[in-house]
Amino acid sequence: MLKLGIIGTNWITEQFIQAALATGNYELTTVYSRHQEKAQALADKYQASETFTEIDRFFAEGQFEVVYIASPNSLHFQQAKLAIAADKHVIVEKPAFSNPTEMANITALLSNKPNLFLFEAARHVHEPNFKAVQTAIQQLDKVQGAVLTYMKYSSRYDQFLAGKEPNIFSPRFSGGALQDLGVYVVYDAVSWFGVPKALNYYASLLPNGVDGRGTAILRYADFDVTLIIGKNATSYLPSEIYGLHETLSLDDNAADLQTVTLHQGDKTTVLSTPPLDNPMIPEAADYYRIITENDRDAAAAAGQLSRQVNQVLYDLRRSAGIVFAADIEEQK
Ligand SMILES: NC(=O)c1ccc[n+]([C@@H]2O[C@H](COP(=O)([O-])OP(=O)(O)OC[C@H]3O[C@@H](n4cnc5c(N)ncnc54)[C@H](OP(=O)(O)O)[C@@H]3O)[C@@H](O)[C@H]2O)c1
The missing domain is CATH 3.30.360.10 (Dihydrodipicolinate Reductase; domain 2)
Known part of the structure; x- marks a missing residue:
C-alpha cells in the first residue's frame, strides 16, 4: 500500500484519488490546499488523516510516500523540487514542466536521489x-x-x-x-x-x-x-x-x-x-507497480519520453x- 499525498483540489484530483483507491494499492493520507475547508472536505470524503495549508509543512510533516501534483502548470516545478528534497516520489500532472531548463533541473535533482521515482501523468x-x-x-x-x-x-x-x-x-x-x-x-x-x-x-x-x-x-x-x-x-x-x-x-x-x-x-x-469509466486507473496501477518493483527500466523509458515531449x-x-x-x- 502506498501512502498518497495530493496537491490541488479540482475535479482531476478526485478522479486520480478514485483511480488510485480503485487499484487497491494506495491510501490517501494527506491533503494540501491553500484553503483549510477544501482540504478538510477532501480528507473527510476519502478518509485522509492529515491536512495542510502550508506547502513547506505538507512536505516536512506529511506522512505520505508519493505526491500527486495537480496544480496550475507553472507551479509543478517548485512543488516537485520540494517533493524531491523531502524524499517523496512524484506523480506530476501533464505538462510536467514549463521548459527544458526546468526539466533539466529536476533531472539533475533526481540523479542525486536514486531511490525516488518521478512520473509525468500522461494518462492516455x-x-x-x-x-x-x-x-x-x-x-x-x-x-x-x-x-x-x-x-x-x-x-x-x-x-x-x-x-x-x-x-x-x-x-x-x-x-x-x-x-x-x-x-x-x-x-x-x-x-x-x-x-x-x-x-x-x-x-x-x-x-x-x-x-x-x-x-x-x-x-x-x-x-x-x-x-x-x-x-x-x-x-x-x-x-x-x-x-x-x-x-x-x-x-x-x-x-x-x-x-x-x-x-x-x-x-x-x-x-x-x-x-x-475512470481512465486514470491504468496509470495509477503502473506507477504503483514501477515503484514497488523498483522497475528502473520502465521509469527511465517514461522519463526519456517525458523529456522528449517537453x-x-x-x-x-x-x-x-x-x-x-x-x-x-x-x-x-
Ligand atoms: N490528466 C488529465 O486528464 C487532466 C485533466 C485536467 C487537468 N489536468 C492537469 O492538472 C493540473 C491542474 O489543472 P486544473 O485545471 O485543475 O488547474 P486549476 O483549477 O487552475 O488549479 C488546480 C488546483 O491548484 C490550486 N491553485 C489554483 N490556482 C492556484 C494559484 N494561483 N496558486 C496556487 N495554487 C493554485 C487549487 O487548489 P487549492 O485552491 O485547493 O489550493 C486548484 O484546485 C494541470 O497541470 C492540468 O494540465 C490533467
Whole structure:
C-alpha cells in the first residue's frame, strides 16, 4: 500500500484519488490546499488523516510516500523540487514542466536521489487503446503520415471572453492549448513516430500571448504529422494514421481513444476495447507497480519520453512566439 499525498483540489484530483483507491494499492493520507475547508472536505470524503495549508509543512510533516501534483502548470516545478528534497516520489500532472531548463533541473535533482521515482501523468499512454494503436502502427507496411486532433471548447474560455484570465489561459501559469491539450497529441506523435526532425506551430494567439487554437506540423524523414489542437473551439474530426493500403481511425480524439478502427479497403476491424469509466486507473496501477518493483527500466523509458515531449512542446511554442513567465524566470 502506498501512502498518497495530493496537491490541488479540482475535479482531476478526485478522479486520480478514485483511480488510485480503485487499484487497491494506495491510501490517501494527506491533503494540501491553500484553503483549510477544501482540504478538510477532501480528507473527510476519502478518509485522509492529515491536512495542510502550508506547502513547506505538507512536505516536512506529511506522512505520505508519493505526491500527486495537480496544480496550475507553472507551479509543478517548485512543488516537485520540494517533493524531491523531502524524499517523496512524484506523480506530476501533464505538462510536467514549463521548459527544458526546468526539466533539466529536476533531472539533475533526481540523479542525486536514486531511490525516488518521478512520473509525468500522461494518462492516455497507459491505456490499452493507446497500446493497441502503437501495435497497429508497427504492423503497417509503411507510415505515410497522420493527422491527430484534440480540440475541445473549454468553459474557462467563457471566463476569458468575460475579461478574466483563468490559469489555463495565462502565460503566467504556462497555459494555452498546446500545453493543455497539445501535450496529449505530442505524446502520441513522439511515442508512435519518434522525435520529429523539424517542426512548426501555426498558432492563433489570444491577446495575452497564449494560444487558443493552432495547427502544428511535425516533419519526419518520410512523412509529416499534423496536430490540430484548441481550447476555444471544438473539433469532431477523428484522428487518422495513414499506411499504404490501410488507415487507422481514432475516435473521438487522440487522447480519449474510444474506438480505434483499422480500414483495409472495404474491410474494417475494430482494434479497441471499451475504456474504463475512470481512465486514470491504468496509470495509477503502473506507477504503483514501477515503484514497488523498483522497475528502473520502465521509469527511465517514461522519463526519456517525458523529456522528449517537453522539448518538442518548447520548440513548438517558440516557433509560434509563445513565451511564459517561467521562461523569463529561467534567464534571471
Ligand atoms: N490528466 C488529465 O486528464 C487532466 C485533466 C485536467 C487537468 N489536468 C492537469 O492538472 C493540473 C491542474 O489543472 P486544473 O485545471 O485543475 O488547474 P486549476 O483549477 O487552475 O488549479 C488546480 C488546483 O491548484 C490550486 N491553485 C489554483 N490556482 C492556484 C494559484 N494561483 N496558486 C496556487 N495554487 C493554485 C487549487 O487548489 P487549492 O485552491 O485547493 O489550493 C486548484 O484546485 C494541470 O497541470 C492540468 O494540465 C490533467
